[in-house]
Amino acid sequence: MEYQISDKLKNMKPSAIREIFKSLTDPSIIAFAAGNPAAESFPVEAIAELSNEILTNTPVTALQYGITEGYPPLREAMISRLSEKFGIGRPDDMTIVVSGGQQGLELTCKTLCNEGDTVLAEDPSFIGALNCFRSNGAVVKGVPMDEDGIDTELLEKALKEDPKVKMLYLIPTFQNPTGRTMSLKTRCKVYELALRYGVVILEDNPYGELRFEGKELPTLKSMDTEGIVVYCSSFSKVLSSGMRIGFLTGNEKLMQKIVVAKQGEDVHTTMLPQMICANYIEKYDLDKHIEGIRALYRRKCGIMLDALDKYMPDCVKYTRPEGGLFLWCTLPSEIDLDTFVKRALERKVAVVPGTAFNCDLSTYSDSFRMTYATPTEEQITEGIKILGELVTEFINK
Amino acid sequence: MEYQISDKLKNMKPSAIREIFKSLTDPSIIAFAAGNPAAESFPVEAIAELSNEILTNTPVTALQYGITEGYPPLREAMISRLSEKFGIGRPDDMTIVVSGGQQGLELTCKTLCNEGDTVLAEDPSFIGALNCFRSNGAVVKGVPMDEDGIDTELLEKALKEDPKVKMLYLIPTFQNPTGRTMSLKTRCKVYELALRYGVVILEDNPYGELRFEGKELPTLKSMDTEGIVVYCSSFSKVLSSGMRIGFLTGNEKLMQKIVVAKQGEDVHTTMLPQMICANYIEKYDLDKHIEGIRALYRRKCGIMLDALDKYMPDCVKYTRPEGGLFLWCTLPSEIDLDTFVKRALERKVAVVPGTAFNCDLSTYSDSFRMTYATPTEEQITEGIKILGELVTEFINK
Numbered sequence: 001m002e003y004q005i006s007d008k009l010k011n012m013k014p015s016a017i018r019e020i021f022k023s024l025t026d027p028s029i030i031a032f033a034a035g036n037p038a039a040e041s042f043p044v045e046a047i048a049e050l051s052n053e054i055l056t057n058t059p060v061t062a063l064q065y066g067i068t069e070g071y072p073p074l075r076e077a078m079i080s081r082l083s084e085k086f087g088i089g090r091p092d093d094m095t096i097v098v099s100g101g102q103q104g105l106e107l108t109c110k111t112l113c114n115e116g117d118t119v120l121a122e123d124p125s126f127i128g129a130l131n132c133f134r135s136n137g138a139v140v141k142g143v144p145m146d147e148d149g150i151d152t153e154l155l156e157k158a159l160k161e162d163p164k165v166k167m168l169y170l171i172p173t174f175q176n177p178t179g180r181t182m183s184l185k186t187r188c189k190v191y192e193l194a195l196r197y198g199v200v201i202l203e204d205n206p207y208g209e210l211r212f213e214g215k216e217l218p219t220l221k222s223m224d225t226e227g228i229v230v231y232c233s234s235f236s237k238v239l240s241s242g243m244r245i246g247f248l249t250g251n252e253k254l255m256q257k258i259v260v261a262k263q264g265e266d267v268h269t270t271m272l273p274q275m276i277c278a279n280y281i282e283k284y285d286l287d288k289h290i291e292g293i294r295a296l297y298r299r300k301c302g303i304m305l306d307a308l309d310k311y312m313p314d315c316v317k318y319t320r321p322e323g324g325l326f327l328w329c330t331l332p333s334e335i336d337l338d339t340f341v342k343r344a345l346e347r348k349v350a351v352v353p354g355t356a357f358n359c360d361l362s363t364y365s366d367s368f369r370m371t372y373a374t375p376t377e378e379q380i381t382e383g384i385k386i387l388g389e390l391v392t393e394f395i396n397k
Numbered sequence: 398m399e400y401q402i403s404d405k406l407k408n409m410k411p412s413a414i415r416e417i418f419k420s421l422t423d424p425s426i427i428a429f430a431a432g433n434p435a436a437e438s439f440p441v442e443a444i445a446e447l448s449n450e451i452l453t454n455t456p457v458t459a460l461q462y463g464i465t466e467g468y469p470p471l472r473e474a475m476i477s478r479l480s481e482k483f484g485i486g487r488p489d490d491m492t493i494v495v496s497g498g499q500q501g502l503e504l505t506c507k508t509l510c511n512e513g514d515t516v517l518a519e520d521p522s523f524i525g526a527l528n529c530f531r532s533n534g535a536v537v538k539g540v541p542m543d544e545d546g547i548d549t550e551l552l553e554k555a556l557k558e559d560p561k562v563k564m565l566y567l568i569p570t571f572q573n574p575t576g577r578t579m580s581l582k583t584r585c586k587v588y589e590l591a592l593r594y595g596v597v598i599l600e601d602n603p604y605g606e607l608r609f610e611g612k613e614l615p616t617l618k619s620m621d622t623e624g625i626v627v628y629c630s631s632f633s634k635v636l637s638s639g640m641r642i643g644f645l646t647g648n649e650k651l652m653q654k655i656v657v658a659k660q661g662e663d664v665h666t667t668m669l670p671q672m673i674c675a676n677y678i679e680k681y682d683l684d685k686h687i688e689g690i691r692a693l694y695r696r697k698c699g700i701m702l703d704a705l706d707k708y709m710p711d712c713v714k715y716t717r718p719e720g721g722l723f724l725w726c727t728l729p730s731e732i733d734l735d736t737f738v739k740r741a742l743e744r745k746v747a748v749v750p751g752t753a754f755n756c757d758l759s760t761y762s763d764s765f766r767m768t769y770a771t772p773t774e775e776q777i778t779e780g781i782k783i784l785g786e787l788v789t790e791f792i793n794k
Contacts, residue, residue, distance in 0.1 A: 005508060005509065006514075008511075009508050009654050019645070039457045042460040051448050051452055052452075059444070062637075063637035064433055064439070065639055095459075099662075103662060131657075157712065240459075240460035242458075243668070254400045257400075257406050257409070264533075265496075266496045266499055266641060267499045268641070270496070272640065272669065273669060384440075
């Protein structure tokens with residue numbers, strides 16, 4: 001049979017990162033390409049103990065259908081935490097549990113965008129989000145970034161030119177893939193522009209708790225007096241990515257529609273992992289646990305930056321992230337990115353070419369993303385040394 | 398802010414059943430309205446033991462990101478089981494794990510239907526499926542049923558009249574809400590029609606293993622020589638509904654696109670519950686466990702039918718299911734369904750009005766759905782007695 005695939009999915013390919021991720025099972029490869037949190041960041045023993053307790057004491061709650069909005073104790077715990085840590089939560093806001101942050105992004109787009117509507121995003125941006133907007137028929141348009149985050153002049157131009165913009169997708173803190181953090185001034189300007197043009201901001205903050213340098217900045221949602229920001233985050237980078245537990249906060253009227261969309265997608269999020277997260281927050285010290293993850297990434301990022309400073313020729317530029325998982329390297333224009341990435345892989349170092357994160361097709365053909373989260377400290381130094389040698393070979397050719 | 402909700406979600410309301418489900422927390426109510434499996438059907442001790450083993454021996458696999466297609470040992474186990482039990486799986490078929498059967502239905506629709514395309518379904522049908530098709534912008538049209546399942550003459554008429562039909566959604570076995578099973582003759586005719594009109598059949602079979610009377614019938618997928626059937630099922634009714642583990646089988650070309658759509662929705666299905674299902678199949682006897690569930694439902698359905706035979710006036714008609722969870726009761730036309738359902742709830746018996754399952758808005762205003770799965774045996778007899786008295790009061794008025 002010749003399948004007639006829907007217009008929105010017809011031209012979509014599997015995410016380049018997910019495909020690279022599949023090939024990362026080769027242990028001899030130094031995996032700077034992964035997007036995974038460090039396995040050491042999972043509180044394994046606590047989760048095992050909590051799971052055992054739940055399945056012993058309240059097995060039916062863990063194994064029976066739950067409600068779409070999420071396991072009530074988890075929602076309550078998140079509401080408190082979001083308020084305390086991020087100044088998030090006005091009286092007309094509502095927080096629901098979603099099946100990983102990804103679902104929160106997808107549901108928000110589905111609820112706001114018709115096919116053909118525009119989503120603006122930082123360019124480059126998280127490929128998983130861009131693809132989920134596309135798979136809902138939305139058109140993704142990129143707005144270039146500078147050191148302070150999204151370029152607000154170009155953002156205003158894009159908002160002015162395109163009346164079909166429904167949503168502005170942003171990762172203001174420790175952005176994926178660049179590792180950049182949006183400045184306070186840019187945050188204020190972005191909020192003001194979104195309000196003026198009547199556009200919802202979808203703030204994605206999966207790395208927000210992973211600051212290891214510099215000063216905390218307010219979330220866009222914490223500035224949201226007018227109810228235009230939907231805030232998405234998850235436990236993937238602080239407790240476990242495989243559990244697929246995220247949360248989404250926004251104005252109640254909008255969230256009620258998102259709940260209807262979620263009913264249609266998976267009825268509700270898996271119960272046992274929801275209960276593990278709720279009980280972890282209740283019985284353990286999540287802040288202390290996260291402090292440990294910050295220390296781990298501070299050390300690993302420091303090792304990567306030291307190695308870059310030492311082994312990388314000056315013509316290569318890289319960001320100096322203050323948190324999160326990623327660092328963004330830009331090659332001199334004479335080096336062909338695709339060839340470089342292929343040669344690096346031949347020498348057992350995997351990085352993600354910047355083209356994988358492009359909103360449009362032509363940009364960022366000179367940069368690549370690296371993570372310091374999953375490789376060992378030795379691998380970080382060794383891998384950067386190999387990449388540095390490779391750059392030298394390219395420029396001396 | 399005035400939110401501009403997408404056309405596809407603008408007019409959607411929360412599912413009536415999910416709302417009733419929320420109100421079912423009152424333990425004094427006899428819950429014939431629920432769609433839950435019996436709590437006794439969960440193998441609690443085995444799941445606790447498996448979870449403990451997994452989190453002790455392979456915690457990182459359980460807590461780290463996985464691949465979109467699903468945990469490989471679970472996929473392998475399902476491929477074997479589908480082949481052995483249901484004759485499913487041709488060389489060009491592919492089976493993936495989804496986050497509950499609901500996600501399988503939703504992804505199939507998203508991948509095949511543009512906004513405005515038509516999905517045909519048995520009328521009445523499972524409201525959760527109808528709503529997920531609508532939330533993707535598809536137009537749901539109902540085809541009436543007879544005792545043998547969907548009316549094939551009316552199905553052919555619908556296929557002939559509407560060139561926008563992309564998908565035919567069917568629950569051939571122990572249909573929700575009617576409890577009816579499609580006859581072999583109808584199965585053959587339906588397959589032939591779908592093939593002739595170039596329409597994909599989405600076969601939903603969540604109850605297929607729960608036959609407690611009569612003879613097994615082949616799944617539509619087992620007849621699928623041409624690759625036009627996508628088959629969806631889950632562990633919700635045989636191991637645990639709260640884990641949200643389902644699976645989807647179809648031709649590989651179509652499934653590859655569905656995998657892309659799934660990446661966008663939740664990256665992958667939660668790992669620990671996937672591993673629990675895989676290890677349960679490996680280490681325990683799932684067939685024996687299901688035999689126990691069948692015996693439980695055989696007994697409970699028998700008690701409900703006995704009580705109906707004894708207490709219900711002859712003017713009330715009801716199906717005699719051979720498996721699954723549901724039974725469908727039709728009142729004489731002089732009784733107003735809404736008033737009846739309200740009065741029943743005042744007497745602490747909850748049923749779901751048939752109108753909740755309508756594809757179109759006008760039909761099935763004389764029927765209601767009941768489950769025998771969750772109430773106790775005493776509640777079943779007591780609840781049917783109350784409903785019988787209520788019918789008598791209505792017809793004597």
